[in-house]
Amino acid sequence: MRNAADIVPNWTGASKAEEPLADAIDAILPQTQCTRCGYEACRPYAQAIARGDAALNRCPPGGSAGIRALAELTGLPPLPLDPACGVEQPRRLAVVDEARCIGCTICIQKCPVDAIVGAPKQMHTVIASLCTGCELCVAPCPVDCIDLVAASDADSDWTAAQREASRSRFERRNARLAREAVRRLSHRDDAAVASTGDAPADRLAVVRAAVGRARARRAARKAAARGTGEPGDFAERAG
Ligand code: SF4
Ligand code: SF4
Ligand code: SF4
Numbered sequence: 667m668r669n670a671a672d673i674v675p676n677w678t679g680a681s682k683a684e685e686p687l688a689d690a691i692d693a694i695l696p697q698t699q700c701t702r703c704g705y706e707a708c709r710p711y712a713q714a715i716a717r718g719d720a721a722l723n724r725c726p727p728g729g730s731a732g733i734r735a736l737a738e739l740t741g742l743p744p745l746p747l748d749p750a751c752g753v754e755q756p757r758r759l760a761v762v763d764e765a766r767c768i769g770c771t772i773c774i775q776k777c778p779v780d781a782i783v784g785a786p787k788q789m790h791t792v793i794a795s796l797c798t799g800c801e802l803c804v805a806p807c808p809v810d811c812i813d814l815v816a817a818s819d820a821d822s823d824w825t826a827a828q829r830e831a832s833r834s835r836f837e838r839r840n841a842r843l844a845r846e847a848v849r850r851l852s853h854r855d856d857a858a859v860a861s862t863g864d865a866p867a868d869r870l871a872v873v874r875a876a877v878g879r880a881r882a883r884r885a886a887r888k889a890a891a892r893g894t895g896e897p898g899d900f901a902e903r904a905g
Contacts, residue, residue, distance in 0.1 A: 698798035726752035
């Protein structure tokens with residue numbers, strides 16, 4: 667049976683020898699998981715750099731300071747941020763126009779770091795301190811009620827602690843989604859078995875063997891009862 671470990675993202679883009687470097691690169695990346703670098707999260711981008719397959723200058727949230735830190739770590743020359751990936755800008759946060767929110771929950775499903783709270787058919791809210799400004803919730807909102815706004819002075823920094831917390835939330839979310847996918851798959855398998863009436867061959871064999879043993883016991887009791895003139899058991903007396 668499949669388990670969560672088979673489904674949880676397991677980016678193995680770097681060889682074992684490259685993983686320590688990928689770890690060090692990943693520790694520098696901002697962990698917004700915004701995908702602007704062209705990779706599906708920070709970790710696969712780190713692995714691509716470690717393999718020598720990606721340039722250092724593809725992370726707009728990390729900006730020029732991030733590129734410098736990556737250059738120092740790898741010994742590669744720093745490059746200007748690749749404009750194809752976006753522009754460097756101060757921290758921004760998602761804000762929901764609560765009056766227009768229809769509670770569809772799509773934004774919750776899209777947020778890579780679980781920064782949105784809400785329930786079906788109820789208004790949703792972004793937890794500012796957790797929001798990475800990745801924008802992944804904005805386009806999917808069917809009523810266009812999420813905006814990115816400049817963070818206040820108090821929220822303008824994206825600290826190392828927030829970066830690490832964001833990575834943890836991203837990993838926990840991936841693990842949770844994997845568990846849910848496994849549950850769905852196993853329910854689907856059960857439903858398929860029930861709908862076709864098919865039981866796995868080994869389960870059928872066990873059932874048949876048990877029925878056979880019960881018949882043999884009943885036949886033995888009947889034979890013994892005939893020999894002694896005694897009734898076999900209550901069920902047979904009653905029958
Ligand atoms: S913060 Fe965004 S652009 Fe930077 S590495 Fe992570 S996913 Fe890529
Ligand atoms: S609330 Fe939106 S912008 Fe903020 S982290 Fe979640 S998906 Fe990204
Ligand atoms: S996607 Fe938009 S409408 Fe749907 S719950 Fe989120 S904010 Fe509300």
